[in-house]
Amino acid sequence: MTVRGVLKTLSPLFACIGLLCVWQIASLRLDTESFPTALESIKAIPSILGDKGSLLNILDSIRRMTIGLVLAVMFAIPLGLLMGRIKAVAAFFNPLMMIIYPVPKAALMPIIMLWMGVGDVSKILVIFLGVSLPIIYHAFQGSKAVEEKMLWSGAAMGMSAPMRMLRIVLPAALPEILTGCRTGLVLALITMITSEMIARQSGAGNILFNSLDMAQYDTVFAMILIIGAMGIIFDAAFEKLRLSLVRWSQPRDDMPLSFT
Amino acid sequence: MQVVSLRSDAHAESEPLSGRKPASAMIEIDHVSQRFQTSGKQSHLALSDINLTIEDGAFVSILGPSGCGKSTLLYIVGGFVQPTDGVAKVKGKAITGPGPDRGPVFQEFALFPWKNVLGNVMYGMRQQGMKKSEADARGRKLLEMVGLKGYENFYPKELSGGMKQRVAIARTLAYDPAVLLMDEPFGALDAHTRTRLQNDLLDIWDTQRKTVLFVTHSVEEAVYLSDKVIVMSRSPGSIKEIVDIDLPRPRKRADLLLDARFQKYIVDIEKMIDDGKDHL
Ligand SMILES: Nc1ncnc2c1ncn2[C@@H]1O[C@H](COP(=O)(O)OP(=O)(O)OP(=O)(O)O)[C@@H](O)[C@H]1O
Ligand SMILES: [Mg+2]
Numbered sequence: 370m371t372v373r374g375v376l377k378t379l380s381p382l383f384a385c386i387g388l389l390c391v392w393q394i395a396s397l398r399l400d401t402e403s404f405p406t407a408l409e410s411i412k413a414i415p416s417i418l419g420d421k422g423s424l425l426n427i428l429d430s431i432r433r434m435t436i437g438l439v440l441a442v443m444f445a446i447p448l449g450l451l452m453g454r455i456k457a458v459a460a461f462f463n464p465l466m467m468i469i470y471p472v473p474k475a476a477l478m479p480i481i482m483l484w485m486g487v488g489d490v491s492k493i494l495v496i497f498l499g500v501s502l503p504i505i506y507h508a509f510q511g512s513k514a515v516e517e518k519m520l521w522s523g524a525a526m527g528m529s530a531p532m533r534m535l536r537i538v539l540p541a542a543l544p545e546i547l548t549g550c551r552t553g554l555v556l557a558l559i560t561m562i563t564s565e566m567i568a569r570q571s572g573a574g575n576i577l578f579n580s581l582d583m584a585q586y587d588t589v590f591a592m593i594l595i596i597g598a599m600g601i602i603f604d605a606a607f608e609k610l611r612l613s614l615v616r617w618s619q620p621r622d623d624m625p626l627s628f629t
Numbered sequence: 630m631q632v633v634s635l636r637s638d639a640h641a642e643s644e645p646l647s648g649r650k651p652a653s654a655m656i657e658i659d660h661v662s663q664r665f666q667t668s669g670k671q672s673h674l675a676l677s678d679i680n681l682t683i684e685d686g687a688f689v690s691i692l693g694p695s696g697c698g699k700s701t702l703l704y705i706v707g708g709f710v711q712p713t714d715g716v717a718k719v720k721g722k723a724i725t726g727p728g729p730d731r732g733p734v735f736q737e738f739a740l741f742p743w744k745n746v747l748g749n750v751m752y753g754m755r756q757q758g759m760k761k762s763e764a765d766a767r768g769r770k771l772l773e774m775v776g777l778k779g780y781e782n783f784y785p786k787e788l789s790g791g792m793k794q795r796v797a798i799a800r801t802l803a804y805d806p807a808v809l810l811m812d813e814p815f816g817a818l819d820a821h822t823r824t825r826l827q828n829d830l831l832d833i834w835d836t837q838r839k840t841v842l843f844v845t846h847s848v849e850e851a852v853y854l855s856d857k858v859i860v861m862s863r864s865p866g867s868i869k870e871i872v873d874i875d876l877p878r879p880r881k882r883a884d885l886l887l888d889a890r891f892q893k894y895i896v897d898i899e900k901m902i903d904d905g906k907d908h909l
Contacts (some may be wrong), residue, residue: 488879517741521709526753526804540743617743617784 405510405585410590417591423576427595433489434561439497441553445501446546449508450538459509466502474499475563488569492561499560500553507549543617554607555580558600573599655808655840656683656706659717663701663866667730671691675701676765677865679715683842688834690843690851691859692902698866699844700736702823706842707733719808729757732806734814738793740785741860746772746796747781753804764803775827776822790817795826801834809834809841816846824882827854835879848902852876852894853885870901 389407396406416421452459474495485491515538523533539546565574573596578589612619648764663676676698683689691699691726704710708727717724719731727733729857732753740749747768754764761828774780776796788812794817817821831854834841845851851858855874863871885891 449729516737516739518735518737519729520739521704521733522735522739522741522800523706524709525707525729525731525733525758525806526756527729528756537741540741543743615743617745617786 402584405587405590409587410594413587413591414595417576417588418596426571426576427573429575430561430565431599433492433572434496434557436489437493437561438500438557440493440554441500441504441557442550444497445520445549445553446508446539447548449505449549450512450534450542452505452509453512453515453542454534454538462505464503469498470502474560475567478564478567482568487570491568492564492572495564496557496560500557502555503552504546504549507552508542508546511545512538514545515541544618547611547615551604551607551611554603555600558596558603562596574629635684654682654684655685655687655719656681656842657716657721658702658706659716659718660681661702661705661712661717663698663705663710664713674719674865676705676712677867678900679866679868681859681868683840686838686840687856688841688843689857689859690845690855691861692848692851692898693859693866693869694846694862694863694902695846696866697861697863699861700812700833701866703733703812703842703844706808707731709733729753729804730806731808731810732801732804734794734797734801734811736812736816738785738790738797740793740796740800742785742819745781746761746777746783746785746788749785749796750799752802753800757804768799768803771803772796774833775799776825791819791822794818798826798830802807805837807840809843811837811841811843813844815847815850823875828882830854831880848895848898852891852898853880853882858894860898872898872901 389411392407396404396589418427448458452462476493477498478495481494484494485494518532519541520537523537528536561572562574562577565572566578569575569578573592577589577592577596580586580592641896658679661676661679662674665673665675667673679796691702693699701710705712706719706724707723708731717804727810741752742751749759750768750771751764754767755761759767769778769781772781777792777795777799780788780792785796787830788796794814799809815826818826827850830841833839841854843851843854852874857867858872858874860870860872861867864890872894876888878893
């Protein structure tokens with residue numbers, strides 16, 4: 370690898386170190402109790418991850434997030450693809466989505482809690498709602514853009530309409546769908562934490578706000594670091610998966626916008 | 630699905646043109662008109678009262694100015710577009726939709742970008758239930774025939790326009806349609822490849838007895854390949870003239886270029902197309 374190549378792959382790392390340095394200096398200068406230094410916060414991480422209760426809480430969060438995300442993907446992709454190809458489906462769902470789209474899904478949390486309690490179901494539902502819309506939108510765009518002649522070619526080969534949907538529209542729209550899923554993944558993490566802030570019962574968001582209440586500021590910042598790291602790791606892992614699935618569609622010298 | 634073997638094995642049954650079976654109608658186009666809704670309340674008559682019979686095994690070319698409805702006519706025969714008026718029939722049955730008896734090769738290639746070259750060519754065969762190993766072998770043979778040996782694992786985005794077109798042709802030939810609907814298939818190719826593929830197409834046509842409906846902008850190409858050349862005019866799209874090309878087969882390009890009859894056909898047809906332009 371060339372020096373430039375090495376620098377390119379390591380640049381995210383440099384950015385992280387740079388941020389931590391700025392944090393360290395700022396915190397030393399301000400010197401207030403509610404703003405621990407970067408080092409103190411990092412030192413608090415092992416004790417959180419080492420604690421069985423906290424670890425289970427975090428895993429619980431990840432579990433809910435995964436369920437919400439998987440349900441959203443299973444619902445949103447078929448719906449978006451159908452909307453892109455069948456005018457009647459689009460005409461029915463489009464107005465509905467226009468109404469739901471601008472509403473912050475976390476704002477629905479109190480009502481959902483009222484109806485379904487503070488347990489898993491409410492939180493998963495909020496994640497599901499938050500994630501579904503961008504995936505529907507991207508699946509819709511991708512499906513609408515599928516070249517008609519491609520579908521005609523399939524029809525001439527004797528493929529039925531459902532078959533063309535599954536074997537032509539889906540793969541052709543996959544790059545766009547996966548772009549939506551990437552947004553969805555990050556949104557899932559955000560809604561997950563938000564839902565746990567509101568329904569404080571378990572999860573990573575719960576640890577964060579409990580320690581805030583108890584003025585354990587190093588734990589608060591350590592949790593922020595953990596959640597941030599989770600986001601970065603999930604995103605990078607997904608990006609790897611995405612690239613392997615849609616290598617056929619990538620421009621030859623594409624500049625990857627991520628930590629891959 | 631019955632797959633006609635490729636050139637090498639099929640040669641035995643190829644006879645000179647004069648020995649062909651008495652021709653029966655493969656495609657009948659009966660008072661077909663096509664009107665398109667354009668923006669607003671206006672509509673555009675893309676095809677006006679087209680009548681045409683294409684015999685089984687004939688090679689027919691369509692010439693005409695851009696926008697005269699050549700592609701539209703091909704789409705109607707393919708079953709992709711329903712004519713607003715009239716009926717199109719294949720083997721005596723009204724066309725209600727696409728089917729594997731009519732294989733299109735589109736102006737825009739329309740390859741499946743997520744499949745590699747071999748995957749594209751195998752797609753139709755697999756769709757028809759052919760075994761994977763069989764489809765693989767036939768696919769490779771076809772790719773060799775269109776001069777793409779060694780490119781089996783390339784993806785469409787990695788190919789030049791001419792190569793894409795060749796994949797598209799192989800992909801359609803693969804599922805062995807009785808009728809080939811080719812929309813300017815060689816338009817994007819360099820002169821050399823074009824000549825080669827023209828000859829390959831003639832070979833395929835001769836050995837596999839396909840009916841070919843071939844849209845082109847090149848008068849020379851149309852005369853060289855066809856039994857019949859249909860000259861269309863625009864506004865509304867209609868058939869201006871049908872010219873029977875009475876040149877012996879098999880045709881050799883080098884001989885034809887020096888042949889006065891060949892040259893006369895070209896000059897005559899060019900005149901017909903030019904005449905149409907005067908009225909615009
Ligand atoms: N889906 C459509 N909607 C509206 N108008 C259309 C549609 N398809 C074709 N047309 C019109 O019909 C006419 C014939 O189009 P067509 O594509 O068949 O022409 P063509 O002879 O194939 O032209 P070219 O040689 O440029 O390919 C054109 O005027 C075009 O604008
Ligand atoms: Mg055309």
